[in-house]
Amino acid sequence: MKQPTDFPRVPLAMLPTPLEPLERLGRALDMRLWMKRDDYTGLGGGGNKVRKLEFLMPEAIRQRADVIITTGGHQSNHARIVAAAARRFGMDSLLVLRGAAPNTWQGNLLLDRLLGADLDFLPYDEYPDLVAPRIEARAEELRAAGRRPYVIPLGGASAKGALGYVLAVEELAGQWARLDDRGPDYVVAAAGSAGTLAGLLVGLQRIWPEARLLGISVAWPADRVRERTLELAAETRALLGWAEPRAQEALIVTDEHVGPRYAVPTDGGLAAIRQTAQTEGIMLDPVYTGKAMDGLITLARNGRLGRSPRVVFVHTGGMPSLFAFADALLSAESAAR
Numbered sequence: 001m002k003q004p005t006d007f008p009r010v011p012l013a014m015l016p017t018p019l020e021p022l023e024r025l026g027r028a029l030d031m032r033l034w035m036k037r038d039d040y041t042g043l044g045g046g047g048n049k050v051r052k053l054e055f056l057m058p059e060a061i062r063q064r065a066d067v068i069i070t071t072g073g074h075q076s077n078h079a080r081i082v083a084a085a086a087r088r089f090g091m092d093s094l095l096v097l098r099g100a101a102p103n104t105w106q107g108n109l110l111l112d113r114l115l116g117a118d119l120d121f122l123p124y125d126e127y128p129d130l131v132a133p134r135i136e137a138r139a140e141e142l143r144a145a146g147r148r149p150y151v152i153p154l155g156g157a158s159a160k161g162a163l164g165y166v167l168a169v170e171e172l173a174g175q176w177a178r179l180d181d182r183g184p185d186y187v188v189a190a191a192g193s194a195g196t197l198a199g200l201l202v203g204l205q206r207i208w209p210e211a212r213l214l215g216i217s218v219a220w221p222a223d224r225v226r227e228r229t230l231e232l233a234a235e236t237r238a239l240l241g242w243a244e245p246r247a248q249e250a251l252i253v254t255d256e257h258v259g260p261r262y263a264v265p266t267d268g269g270l271a272a273i274r275q276t277a278q279t280e281g282i283m284l285d286p287v288y289t290g291k292a293m294d295g296l297i298t299l300a301r302n303g304r305l306g307r308s309p310r311v312v313f314v315h316t317g318g319m320p321s322l323f324a325f326a327d328a329l330l331s332a333e334s335a336a337r
């Protein structure tokens, strides 16, 4: 049996990230609420992907890669953090993004430019079919030019990447031990490509088997998130040589807060951003954490979490994209007055 720390890892994140009590927002939601500030992981503006890249970059370094290729949405935080991690090791990056080249460079796209990433834009609708062949073709072109490309999957979602979140649960448990001798009732996180949920699930089932993990999908149907999470969690346990848990009821996934589709702001998400800013002075984002907080608020309001639950919300980052959604944020703010 292994531990995540037995695997090759490079220090990229500022750890431990703070665990903050959110007393005012918690009172409004009738819960005891803490926020795990993984928006403060540091590198390139921070966010959850920094923990994953600590375990993904060693293989790129071992292969002596000089350019990292990855993919994501227009406002991909993952792509921006990969571009920053590449720079830490003197490498370049190529980001294959979903959507046409923008007219205005804002949010993560602006940061991608500042990091000197090479950007390749694919038409929104054709992206699902085009992305894998495009990455392969660009890698081939780079190899033909004498470069050494290394590909990191969408969202850094792999068993190795998930090790970062198995360790994050250990880190959280160390902080929590000073607060309470029982574990939290719920840990809540936004779910995109499911690597974060998978790592959290493996870590939670080991340390607090009674805790429930609430994944709020921001893109995929709940069934797909659930299947992918369980699949990645099983691969992560296999890597560690850890036994499968007897039951999987720890994982609860909802897709009720996606809205029209990925990266399209929702009224609930925008309201959750304002409520969190105006009760706690903390910024969320319209693509991930705002929708996740909307999910938590709605479940709490509907009495689905029981009385006064102890909840940890994992702030997975994403703040740069706020600036790319200024119009939606401002019109929602005016309408709420």
Ligand SMILES: Cc1ncc(COP(=O)(O)O)c(C=O)c1O
Binding pocket: 047, 048, 076, 077, 078, 155, 157, 190, 191, 192, 193, 194, 195, 196, 197, 288, 289, 316, 317, 318
């Ligand atoms: C801010 C933020 N939160 C949550 C997620 C979702 O993480 P995962 O892809 O591991 O589900 C992402 C992924 O890009 C993200 O950027």
